[in-house]
Amino acid sequence: QSDRILAAWLDQHVEAHEDGLITCQPAELGIDDLATGLVHLLLIASGTDKPAPLSGRLELARDILSVPGKWRSRTLGGAWLAPRQGLIQIARDPGLVPLAPDNTDMRRLSGAIWDGRFEIGDIAPERLKKPENIENDAISTLAKRSYPVFLPPETTVNCLARRRLGSIKQVLGHETCVYAC
Numbered sequence: 001q002s003d004r005i006l007a008a009w010l011d012q013h014v015e016a017h018e019d020g021l022i023t024c025q026p027a028e029l030g031i032d033d034l035a036t037g038l039v040h041l042l043l044i045a046s047g048t049d050k051p052a053p054l055s056g057r058l059e060l061a062r063d064i065l066s067v068p069g070k071w072r073s074r075t076l077g078g079a080w081l082a083p084r085q086g087l088i089q090i091a092r093d094p095g096l097v098p099l100a101p102d103n104t105d106m107r108r109l110s111g112a113i114w115d116g117r118f119e120i121g122d123i124a125p126e127r128l129k130k131p132e133n134i135e136n137d138a139i140s141t142l143a144k145r146s147y148p149v150f151l152p153p154e155t156t157v158n159c160l161a162r163r164r165l166g167s168i169k170q171v172l173g174h175e176t177c178v179y180a181c
Contacts, residue, residue: 009027045090
């Protein structure tokens, strides 16, 4: 029953954006259900396969539900969470984003999964931009801090967040999901 509640919450109150940012409303969830839902969202946002500790997720869920919109931003499980206009914003912890070495032939990254979050398409190395130089309103401020490489518009960068969120919704909505964490 709890899995179906989480699936409905993910479907109705959670959105994964193309820049890797995840936004959600805590809605009518209790502490335990929100903590369980957060494990999935933190894994998607961080691009890792190591769940955040249950104690940290429970503490975060308590804070979010006890002071909606006024809890303090923090990092947890490789992700950065912040309250914004009644929503929870979740993105990759910018301090953990790997840097591409200066001598890397960026063409070798074509087709690779970068930082567990982005599938990199064709890259024109001479057109790469640094995060501080990009002017793109489509990338949220929170996500911009952890975006992989700022490529020209003609370069394909596919964020995996939506695909992964869709997969979790399907599993939770149709099966009993057991998460060992």
